Amino acid sequence: MNASAGPLPPGNARRRRVFLPLLAALIGLAWLTLWAWARSPYGRYLEHGDWTASGPAAFLCRVVPAGAVVVPMALYAAAWILMTAAMMLPTTLPLFSTFERLTARRPDHGRLLTLLGLGYMTVWGAFGLLAHALHGAVLFLLANIPVLAWHGWLIGAATIALAGAFQFSSLKYRCLEKCRTPLSFVIERWRGQAQARHAFMLGLRHGLFCVGCCWALMLLMFALGAGSLGWMLLLAAAMAIEKNVRWGRRLSAPLGIALLSWAVVLVATHA
16 A cells, blocks of 8 residues: 655645645535525425425426426435535544545545545435435325325334434444544555545445444434424534544434434324
8 A cells, every 4th residue: 555654744734734624614615505595595495395386496397308307306416415515524524634644645636535525425425316215205105195194293203213223223333433443444445556446436435334324314304304404513413423523432322312212202292
């Protein structure tokens, strides 16, 4: 593995001091864009309702070929990319910092970091498409099964209970361990050969472990409302602490208990 050893030369040190602020600025820009979008007249497009009923999206759905499918998917993809960048990139700072140091002396350093990020976002993009399809199926069932529509709160309670139960699963802890040890993760998988492909695959593999430990919490966005920045901040903070803080793993069980308790309260209230 062709990794940098010893202290970084001044140029690389300066580049590293620029890299982390740039990544932080990207995260901040994602949050700012979501905030502006949510407060704009188009804020309802952050939700997963019927975008084809009225407004500019309805017009686009009529004029764009296959617009009833294409327009909602495009709006959803934009919203999901922003949410993923805002919520999940903070949890990957140790990974990017580690990879940045290991590739600091390569002439294609910036391109490799970009490919690492693209690989990571590709996995979350695929998860978003699956979640969108699942949400569409649920909406279809609600529209066609009156009894289920009358008890729609059960879907929210079940989603919250699922997220709480997953906090105690062995899969959660196996994936979380990979996310919490980025140095060993990178060293085991980075060989420095076919650099572009390996950088992308490294981000892809890390993204798979990230989805493996966080998918249930991310599904809560569909139960709580994708346009709720408050809930997004809370969930993002919980996932970042779980991954990046020394005592973060101890947060998993209390968070699971809180979510399960919340689901029980919802059932008791409606029942």
